[in-house]
Amino acid sequence: MRIAVSVENNIGLESIVAHHFGRCPYFALVEVDQDQIQSVSIIENPFYASHQPGQVPGFIKEQNAEVMLSGGMGGRAIQFFSQFGIETATGASGTVEDAVTRFLDGKLKGASSCAESIEHGHGHDH
Numbered sequence: 419m420r421i422a423v424s425v426e427n428n429i430g431l432e433s434i435v436a437h438h439f440g441r442c443p444y445f446a447l448v449e450v451d452q453d454q455i456q457s458v459s460i461i462e463n464p465f466y467a468s469h470q471p472g473q474v475p476g477f478i479k480e481q482n483a484e485v486m487l488s489g490g491m492g493g494r495a496i497q498f499f500s501q502f503g504i505e506t507a508t509g510a511s512g513t514v515e516d517a518v519t520r521f522l523d524g525k526l527k528g529a530s531s532c533a534e535s536i537e538h539g540h541g542h543d544h
Contacts, residue, residue, distance in 0.1 A: 421448045421521065422483035423514045428460045431515040439488035440474045440495060441466070446514045447481055453522045458514060472498050479504060487517050493531035 423446040424439035436442030443466050449456040461481070465473050475498035478486055486499055487510040499506045506529035510517035520526040 419450045419485065420481070420483045421450060421485040421487060421518055422446070422478050422481060423448065423510065423517055424463075424486075424488040425460065425514060430458050430460065431455070431513060433460060433514045435487070435489050435510045435512060435514065435517050437489035439486065439491045440469055442488075445478065445481070447483065448514065448518050450518065450522065455515065455518060471495075475499050475502060475504070478502075485521065487521055487526065491529055491531070496529045496531065499529075 424436040424442035425433040508529040
């Protein structure tokens with residue numbers, strides 16, 4: 419299984435989880451086999467400076483991720499990931515290793531729109 423995690427820096431499993439997935443500078447791609455972390459690679463977010471709805475979820479899909487973990491995420495992004503068949507979980511924090519371990523232990527699951535997204539109208543369909 420490949421798990422993507424939004425991160426603030428590029429220091430492997432010790433990278434810090436970003437609070438908002440679309441505005442993070444990097445993504446960690448973690449390979450997991452039988453609930454054990456096998457490897458991690460860090461890639462730059464090509465849409466860090468600015469992005470249109472759906473671009474970042476599409477980029478994560480291109481990386482063959484099956485799961486997206488982040489501190490927070492907008493409602494539209496959650497919908498895009500759902501359409502792509504990618505599981506999302508918000509509320510991640512700490513390091514990549516912390517977040518992935520919590521996800522694998524079933525302690526991190528489900529996604530809801532972050533407060534910032536709702537305030538800016540990104541969490542609702544009109």
